[in-house]
Amino acid sequence: MQATETALKGCFILQPRVFEDDRGYFFESFNRDSFERAIGYPVNFVQDNQSYSQYGVVRGIHFQQGAYAQAKLVRVLEGSVLDVAVDLRKDSPTYGEHIAVELSAENKKQLFVPRGFGHGFSVLSKTAVFAYKCDNFYHKKSERGIIYNDPTLNIDWKIPETDTIVSEKDLELSKF
Template sequence: MIVKETPFIDCFIIEPKLINDNRGSFLLNYNKNEFNKAVSKDIDFVLENESISKYGAIRGLHLQTGKNSQAKLVRVISGKILDVIVDVRPNSNTFGKSFSLELSSKNNIQLFIPRGFLHGFSVLEENTIVNYKCDNYYNKDSEDGVLYNDLELNIDWKLKKDEIILSEKDKKLKTFKEFIN
């Protein structure tokens, strides 16, 4: 696998090697030994989630707080998303900054997101399947988040306003200012 840095410390783009032959293709998505050597030896994924979403859905911006925070390894099995992260690590030089990257079943790129980041994605193709591993279990009491359209963050989700589909829960998230105070 090829590991590339992002503008954020400890956050990486991972490009697995794709092997094509006359039968089709083969892709090794995850190898714990290689991952630990290239990215972090402290990560032990314990949970794997998968969502199927309609075009225009935005999921996020979410995170788990405190001792329940989660690092994630995100990939797209089918379709395409714009994956978005926001650094909310209090002592980080990139605190409050966002980064986005298109992940698709065509480019096979994965994004490793360390603990301390808001995470969300917009769905850019119908029936997109997103899979992500987490290094900590989900805890309902530790969930938090920020509105996708927060003016301070000013994230371009690559969707028109009338195309956006949100959950009721995501419509009620905090502003970034509320979140950090």
């Protein structure tokens, strides 16, 4: 596994070693020891989630606060998404900055989003199946979010506004 730290400290793009031949391919999507060596500290994932979405869907920007904060390891099983991580650590030199990376079934990249970050994605393909591992359980009362089109964050979701599909819940999220 190749790990590349992004401009946001602690947030890594992970590229697995893929073995391909005329039968298809094989790769380890997760190996705890390799993963922890790559990011430099232990993470205990306790919950796996999966979503299916159509083109234009924007999910996020979501996070949980306090004792229920979550780190996530995300990847795409089918299709392609633009995955976004926003640094919400007030003591960080990159507070309020974001990175965006295309994750797809084809490129097999993964993104590790540490605790203290907001997370979201937009679907670039006709449909997408998105999977994520979380290091803490979902806790509704700790759930927070930032509206996807926040003018301060100014995230380019790579979807025309006319094609953007956002849940009612996410349209009610606060600005940064």
